[in-house]
Amino acid sequence: MTGRRIKNMDEFAxxxxxxxxxxxxxxxxxxxxxxxxxxKIEAALEKFDYRPNMFAINQNRKLTKTIxxxxxxxxxxxxxxxxxxxxxxxxxAGFWPVVFSAHGQxxxxxxxxxxxQSLRPAGALIAPLGRHSDFEVVQQFTKEVPTVVFDSxxxxxKAFVGSNNSQSIGxxxxxxxxxxxxxxxxxxxxxxxxxxKRRDAYVQAMxxxxxxxxxxxxxxxxxxxxxxGLEAGMRLITTRSxxxxxxxxxxxxxxxxxxxAAYQKxxxxxxxxxxxxRVAGHDDHPWSQFTCPxxxxxxxxxxxxxxxxxxxxxxxxxxxxxxxxxxxFVFDGKLVLRASA
Amino acid sequence: MTGRRIKNMDEFAxxxxxxxxxxxxxxxxxxxxxxxxxxKIEAALEKFDYRPNMFAINQNRKLTKTIxxxxxxxxxxxxxxxxxxxxxxxxxAGFWPVVFSAHGQxxxxxxxxxxxQSLRPAGALIAPLGRHSDFEVVQQFTKEVPTVVFDSxxxxxKAFVGSNNSQSIGxxxxxxxxxxxxxxxxxxxxxxxxxxKRRDAYVQAMxxxxxxxxxxxxxxxxxxxxxxGLEAGMRLITTRSxxxxxxxxxxxxxxxxxxxAAYQKxxxxxxxxxxxxRVAGHDDHPWSQFTCPxxxxxxxxxxxxxxxxxxxxxxxxxxxxxxxxxxxFVFDGKLVLRASA
DNA sequence: GAGAAATGTTTACGCGAGTAAAAATAATAT
DNA sequence: ATATTATTTTTACTCGCGTAAACATTTCTC
Numbered sequence: 001m002t003g004r005r006i007k008n009m010d011e012f013a014x015x016x017x018x019x020x021x022x023x024x025x026x027x028x029x030x031x032x033x034x035x036x037x038x039x040k041i042e043a044a045l046e047k048f049d050y051r052p053n054m055f056a057i058n059q060n061r062k063l064t065k066t067i068x069x070x071x072x073x074x075x076x077x078x079x080x081x082x083x084x085x086x087x088x089x090x091x092x093a094g095f096w097p098v099v100f101s102a103h104g105q106x107x108x109x110x111x112x113x114x115x116x117q118s119l120r121p122a123g124a125l126i127a128p129l130g131r132h133s134d135f136e137v138v139q140q141f142t143k144e145v146p147t148v149v150f151d152s153x154x155x156x157x158k159a160f161v162g163s164n165n166s167q168s169i170g171x172x173x174x175x176x177x178x179x180x181x182x183x184x185x186x187x188x189x190x191x192x193x194x195x196x197k198r199r200d201a202y203v204q205a206m207x208x209x210x211x212x213x214x215x216x217x218x219x220x221x222x223x224x225x226x227x228x229g230l231e232a233g234m235r236l237i238t239t240r241s242x243x244x245x246x247x248x249x250x251x252x253x254x255x256x257x258x259x260x261a262a263y264q265k266x267x268x269x270x271x272x273x274x275x276x277x278r279v280a281g282h283d284d285h286p287w288s289q290f291t292c293p294x295x296x297x298x299x300x301x302x303x304x305x306x307x308x309x310x311x312x313x314x315x316x317x318x319x320x321x322x323x324x325x326x327x328x329f330v331f332d333g334k335l336v337l338r339a340s341a
Numbered sequence: 342m343t344g345r346r347i348k349n350m351d352e353f354a355x356x357x358x359x360x361x362x363x364x365x366x367x368x369x370x371x372x373x374x375x376x377x378x379x380x381k382i383e384a385a386l387e388k389f390d391y392r393p394n395m396f397a398i399n400q401n402r403k404l405t406k407t408i409x410x411x412x413x414x415x416x417x418x419x420x421x422x423x424x425x426x427x428x429x430x431x432x433x434a435g436f437w438p439v440v441f442s443a444h445g446q447x448x449x450x451x452x453x454x455x456x457x458q459s460l461r462p463a464g465a466l467i468a469p470l471g472r473h474s475d476f477e478v479v480q481q482f483t484k485e486v487p488t489v490v491f492d493s494x495x496x497x498x499k500a501f502v503g504s505n506n507s508q509s510i511g512x513x514x515x516x517x518x519x520x521x522x523x524x525x526x527x528x529x530x531x532x533x534x535x536x537x538k539r540r541d542a543y544v545q546a547m548x549x550x551x552x553x554x555x556x557x558x559x560x561x562x563x564x565x566x567x568x569x570g571l572e573a574g575m576r577l578i579t580t581r582s583x584x585x586x587x588x589x590x591x592x593x594x595x596x597x598x599x600x601x602a603a604y605q606k607x608x609x610x611x612x613x614x615x616x617x618x619r620v621a622g623h624d625d626h627p628w629s630q631f632t633c634p635x636x637x638x639x640x641x642x643x644x645x646x647x648x649x650x651x652x653x654x655x656x657x658x659x660x661x662x663x664x665x666x667x668x669x670f671v672f673d674g675k676l677v678l679r680a681s682a
Numbered sequence: 683g684a685g686a687a688a689t690g691t692t693t694a695c696g697c698g699a700g701t702a703a704a705a706a707t708a709a710t711a712t
Numbered sequence: 713a714t715a716t717t718a719t720t721t722t723t724a725c726t727c728g729c730g731t732a733a734a735c736a737t738t739t740c741t742c
Contacts, residue, residue, distance in 0.1 A: 008728050019691045024730060034689055034738085054459045056728035059396040060697055075421035075627070084416060084444055096456065099440055103425055115437065118395045226631045256631050263633035264680075286416070290567045290597055292604035292633035339605075349698050360721045365700060375708085375719060397698035401727050 006050040016044030027052050028061075029094075054096075058120065067095045067313070068116040068124035068145070070109065072152070072192070073223045074101035076253070077286045078300075079127065082151075085306035086125060093314065095122065102129055104223040110137045117141060123313045127151040130192025146320075148313045150305060152192040153328070158316050160328040161309040165194060168298040168333025169201035169248075170208075172280055175335060176246050177209050179271065180278055183248040184214035186232060186258065189221055198250045198282065214243040218254060229257020237265045246278040246341065252288045252297055255281030259291050259340065269293055270339050278341035282333075293339035301331040347391040357385030368393050369402075395437075399461065408436045408654070409457040409465035409486070411450065413493070413533070414564045415442035417594070418627045419641075420468065423492075426647035427466060434655065436463065443470055445564040451478045458482060464654045468492040471533025487661075489654045491646060493533040494669070499657050501669040502650040506535060509639040509674025510542035510589075511549075513621055516676055517587050518550050520612065521619055524587040525555035527573060529595050530562055539591045539623065555584040559595060570598020578606045587619040587682065593629045593638055596622030600632050600681065610634055611680050619682035623674075634680035642672040 006012045013020040018041055026033045026041050033041070044050075058064045067090045071079040083099055090097040100116060102109035109129050114137075116124060123146040128138055130152045139156050141147070147157040176183045185202040188195050199215055206213040218232035229249065236242045249255035258279055262269050267276040270293050281288060284299035308329050347353045354361040359382055367374045367382050374382070385391075399405045408431045412420040424440055431438040441457060443450035450470050455478075457465060464487040469479055471493045480497050482488070488498040517524045526543040529536050540556055547554040559573035570590065577583045590596035599620055603610045608617040611634050622629060625640035649670050 010728080020729080021692085021731075022690060025690095028730085036738090037690075051455065051459050053400070053461070053728055054456070055396040055400040055461070056697095057730080059394070059400060059699090059728085060730040074415065075418055075425060077416055077418075080416035080421060084442070087442075088444075091452070101425070101428075103429075111432070114392065115395075118392050120394070120396070226628065230631060256628075260631040260633055260635070264635075287567065287597075287628065290571060290601045292601055294601070294605075351698080361699085362701075362722085363720060366720095369700085377708095378720075394698055397727095398700080400698080400729090401700040 006048055009050075009052060012044070012048065012050040015048055016041055018044070027057075064120050064122050065095050066119050066121040067097050068100065068119065068121040068126070069097055070100045070102065070112050070116065070124065070126040070128075072102045072109070072127055072129045073104050074099070075103075076223065078283055078302075079151075081286055082302050082306050085303060086310055089307060089310040093310075104129070104132075106132050106134055110134045113137060113141045117144060121145055123147065123317045125150060125309050125313055126157070128154040128156070128192070130154060130194075131190060146313065146316045148309050148316065150309045152194060153197075154193065157326070159312045159326055161305055161312060162194075162328075162330055163300045163305070164330040164332050165197040166201040166204065167330075168282065168300070169198050170205045171333060171335050172248060172282065172296075172298045173202060173205035174209065175337075176248060176278065176280060176341060177206075177211060180341075181244050181246045182206060182209070182211040183246040183278075183280065184216055184242065184244040186229070186247050186249045186254060187215055187217050188225060188250045188254050189218065189228065191223070195250060202248065216243070225251060225253035226257040226260070229254035230260050231257070233258040233261025234265070237261060237267065242277075245276065246280075248280045248282075250282060252281035252283045252285040252295060255279055255295055255297070255340075256285075256287065256291055259293075259295070263292065269341075271296075271341055272339075280341040284336050288336075289338065291340070296338045296341040297336050298333035299336050300333055304331045347389055350391075350393060353385070353389065353391040356389055357382060359385070368398075405461050405463050406436050407460050407462040408438050409441065409460065409462040409467070410438055411441045411443065411453050411457065411465065411467040411469075413443045413450070413468055413470045414445050415440070416444075417564065419624055419643075420492075422627060423643050423647050426644060427651055430648060430651040434651075445470070445473075447473050447475055451475045454478060454482045458485060462486055464488065464658045466491060466650050466654055467498070469495040469497070469533070471495060471535075472531060487654065487657045489650050489657065491650045493535060494538075495534065498667070500653045500667060502646055502653060503669075503671055504535075504641045504646070505671040505673050506538040507542040507545065508671075509623065509641070510539050511546045512674060512676050513589060513623065513637075513639045514543060514546035515550065516678075517589060517619065517621060517682060518547075518552065521682075522585050522587045523547060523550070523552040524589040524619075524621065525557055525583065525585040527570070527588050527590045527595060527599065528556055528558050529566060529591045530559065530569065532564070536591060543589065543591075557584070566592060566594035567598040567601070570595035571601050572598070574599040574602025575606070578602060578608065583618075586617065587621075589621045589623075591623060593622035593624045593626040593636060596620055596636055596638070596681075597626075597628065597632055600634075600636070604633065610682075612637075612682055613680075621682040625677050629677075630679065632681070637679045637682040638677050639674035640677050641674055645672045 087097045100112035142156040148159045149157040150161045153160050203213040220228035269277045281297040284297045288295040428438045441453035483497040489500045490498040491502045494501050544554040561569035610618045622638040625638045629636040
């Protein structure tokens with residue numbers, strides 16, 4: 001390609017010998033122009049390296065090709081993995097994903113939504129902070145922008161996609177009860193609806209199986225779950241106040257902290273003989289296979305959640321609605337048996 | 342505020358009784374208008390909730406307020422943490438950070454740079470993939486956009502900010518040699534310049550101390566360092582081919598994998614009596630304090646790297662250059678002693 | 683090969699703001 | 713109060729592209 005930089009579409013139109021409106025159509029949807037034009041345009045693109053100005057494009061299009069993705073905490077591997085998948089799908093569909101992280105803070109979430117809104121996105125995929133969201137702001141946003149809510153089922157938006165907490169918790173509670181002492185439940189701080197849903201699911205599952213539910217609340221705030229788990233673990237082990245030698249944590253990050261506490265206290269974790277504790281998690285975080293011992297957990301179906309979210313959003317964008325009123329899609333978890341329980 | 346949505350600045354100008362050019366100035370820099378105007382505008386903003394259209398703004402401004410951030414792998418906690426800090430600083434300075442992740446793939450990196458360039462950013466902060474980058478593309482990008490390179494010192498851009506690998510590796514090698522058997526070095530796949538720099542630093546440090554350097558190459562490709570570390574560890578332990586009972590890993594994620602391998606093989610890791618291995622890492626990843634045992638490592642100064650990068654970029658944007666020709670700022674690491682070595 | 687259907691070109695206007703220049707007004711100094 | 717300076721208002725043009733309408737050309741169908 002030549003060094004020559006092309007300023008705008010008019011210039012490129014002259015050089016490629018194609019009219020500007022046709023070029024405009026091409027860039028909007030390459031299939032919408034005749035094949036002979038397409039090859040001409042693509043040949044010219046090879047030669048001149050022009051790309052349309054994003055801002056000018058989006059200023060005029062009634063529907064932008066921008067898709068906003070807002071997550072509460074991008075440093076959480078759960079979200080970085082799910083975002084990765086979502087981004088991929090958006091790009092493949094010719095959209096332009098823009099990612100925002102609230103970094104666990106209400107103010108930043110509101111800010112992200114405001115910036116996002118000024119981008120006039122075609123739609124948005126958001127996992128709200130939950131309890132710490134500025135509900136008004138989120139609701140206002142979803143009124144203006146077609147939105148699919150995922151992971152954290154706050155009652156806004158046009159659809160929800162997430163995990164079937166009651167199924168997945170039921171699954172692991174059942175497993176733990178079959179193979180040893182019924183578990184107590186180490187609950188994360190209730191940052192979002194999942195926290196309560198999982199606890200309730202635990203209680204129900206235990207009662208269904210005729211056991212006494214034992215919920216321990218790990219105190220602490222924010223999203224540093226490993227630290228919270230570690231501190232709770234140290235405290236519980238030191239004061240010998242664990243109601244069961246089997247502990248189900250409401251997420252893997254908490255479990256990772258708990259495993260660290262057990263290790264530091266010299267307690268062997270696992271399901272074999274000679275083990276003092278069994279620890280299980282929930283989510284199957286990318287790191288859970290590398291813990292010591294590897295963590296038994298319930299896998300959330302990242303891929304399914306990501307794909308269904310994107311698919312649903314595309315449908316909403318296309319038809320300007322879903323067939324049902326705010327459908328909720330939840331995916332079952334799968335038991336992942338490793339050494340920890 | 343009233344429900345009424347304001348379409349554009351003209352409309353807002355009428356409602357707030359301030360001329361449009363003055364409003365334009367205000368949104369560009371609130372301090373640039375007279376105080377009396379400012380309070381009037383801000384009162385109107387309270388009342389009407391208007392925000393300028395991002396696309397229209399950026400179309401004409403010679404310098405956008407957009408800052409591009411490109412990292413090789415956002416799911417790596419090192420990058421998510423550093424990005425978090427960079428974003429914060431940009432927002433505080435009135436810029437709009439846009440984050441892209443290459444997800445470890447050359448094609449996606451090139452794509453991200455292309456999209457970013459079409460955003461006409463005021464500047465960019467990029468951590469190139471390194472060996473897997475399309476060097477041509479990256480170089481071309483940095484010619485058009487004022488760029489600070491961080492973490493991975495690929496020879497492009499107007500400045501580099503990163504860690505002083507030779508100091509930090511020297512530090513930990515020294516510590517390990519003082520306190521036990523001199524370490525061998527478990528090297529990560531050479532995805533970027535840091536890989537080789539750290540290995541060379543290790544060799545130098547060992548030679549300086551009069552020991553025989555022993556480098557083990559963990560094979561594997563991509564960014565799944567934990568898995569690579571785990572597999573290398575299993576192999577090395579099973580075949581008893583570890584040249585030293587002390588192992589320095591070229592990063593923490595590799596070390597996390599190695600710790601998992603040691604655990605699974607029943608080898609006790611730590612610096613106390615009764616331990617079969619000592620393991621140390623490099624970076625002080627957010628997870629390193631929760632490993633079993635907690636990981637001894639060298640902390641990279643995330644905050645300093647993030648701040649210096651941003652600061653340098655702002656200087657470049659402002660003066661259109663730095664005082665020196667492509668300065669390189671490197672920060673010393675700090676020894677973090679935990680239980681693993 | 684004629685007529686219909688599909689696609690392309692020409693022309694012209696709009697989007698929402700940045701920005702420059704001249705005129706008008708306000709704030710400050712003398 | 714007058715002169716001086718700092719802002720603001722008015723007016724008008726620009727940016728790069730979407731898009732609509734009228735017309736011209738190509739491609740397809742029988």
